[in-house]
Amino acid sequence: MKNENRSKDKMHLRHSSVLRWSHLRLKSTLTTAYLPTIYALSTPPGTKSAIAVVRISGAHSKYIYHQITRSRLDPIPRKALLRSLYEPGKNNLLDKALTLFFDSPKTFTGEDLLELHLHGGKAVVNSVLRSIGSLNDRKRGIDIRYALPGEFSQRAFQNGKFDLTEIEGIRVLIDAETETQRRCALSSFNGENKERFALWRQQIVDSIAQLTAIIDFGEDTEIDDIENIFQGTKSDMVQLQREIRQFIKKIDKSSILQSGIRVVLIGPPNAGKSSLVNSISNEDISIISRKPGTTRDAVEVSIDVNGYKVSICDTAGIRSRSTDDIELLGIEKARKKSKQCDLCLLIVDPQNKPFINEDLKQVINTPEFEDKEIVIIVNKKDLLKNDLELKLVLDQVERELRRKHPVLAVSCLTQNGIEELIEKLTDIFQRLSETTDDSDPILVSQRVREILHSDVLYGIEEFFEFAGENGDVVMASESLRHAAEGIGKITGDSVGIEEVLGVVFANFCVGK
């Protein structure tokens, strides 16, 4: 009898364990069928353009189509149809537009979706938006309203079309200004991250299942077997912890692509720093003058260098002899800026010896420069008589710096060597961001990064504490549950997901 009860207890425990974990495998089953039909202008508002696209999503999309086109026939799904659009109930022609209807569920939002490709004039767009809004009639159960920022994407998420990492990827893709930022978005947008997170979660859930077996069958299990199971889960989690840490390292490296690689130009007055900023950016950003000490303050601009977002900073020429207070302040700022940069370009004037003056040597010999990328650029190559003279200058510069940094020669006047310099910079940018031709950078939101630290890694670390000698199986598996739920928060598969939706969709524009 006693045995029978124990066996029943175990059955109950096992059943409750299964229930506890089953939600980890559940996908979002939310449906948006009960929500109002939404509409919005999906192309930029307030500007004149050839085409403007109004997007409509929800159960009343077809109704809107009928009312606004006066057509009794249903739209043919996925077929572009040219239709006249009228103000509902009036004879007022608004526009002739291309209409595209997608029927649920194979649409971006999962709902019926209608697109109106209008002529992109403000008055046309406003009249069509007003007409759609006028069809709202709650008393008759026709609930239509203008969409909130990111609401189309939110519906897509709620209907299981995308997970949160993919949705965040879409936002980054829209915001991408440079080629590498576009590549960054792909890891999330094309579902690579989603697969990675799903795999991690499965590994954790498998380990929890193993530990649950110990809890459920503990008394019937040999001590050796328990030890083996514990060891197995521990080594799986060691491996996973390593993988997650590497992933975080990579996203930290990739984040430089979003914020911009900080490049600072330093050098003696008149060496050609401002000229080089203009040559690299191909724009007239900095003032160039024969007069030494022209640049007195640090001038910082954001530019695109070969697909990389770069924040380039021109600084005051570094010399200690100046008596000008403003120039001295500028020199101090140049020193500070150079300490904060990712890459320092030291510009040398071949007409002035020593090429690297003591003030500059002092700057680059500070501890902050120890691991910094530094490139020495000998400018005004055009003033050197021949290759031999150039070689002598390059050798001398290398000697002065004890061959510690790469040296390149350019001429901002003739643009000779600028292309090679940009190639060299691109190599360094690749290294700094760990981007290569076969390895795309990874971008995840700050939200994801924080959850990886505070929930996933934290849960795994806590697991190791409880799984130590005389391990506490219940607490160890509880810690892993915390880690698995963290991944659920990242992808949106978790219970209590409402709290994160606001964070994810808040930065979207209307119409997305």
Ligand SMILES: Nc1nc2c(ncn2[C@@H]2O[C@H](COP(=O)(O)OP(=O)(O)OP(=O)(O)O)[C@@H](O)[C@H]2O)c(=O)[nH]1
């Ligand atoms: N011959 C030649 N002259 C150059 C070259 N690059 C710049 N210069 C000239 O050098 C002078 C100084 O150039 P800037 O770009 O203002 O130099 P800078 O280092 O920013 O000067 P400061 O603001 O005084 O620190 C100007 O007269 C430029 O036209 C070059 O490659 N060849």
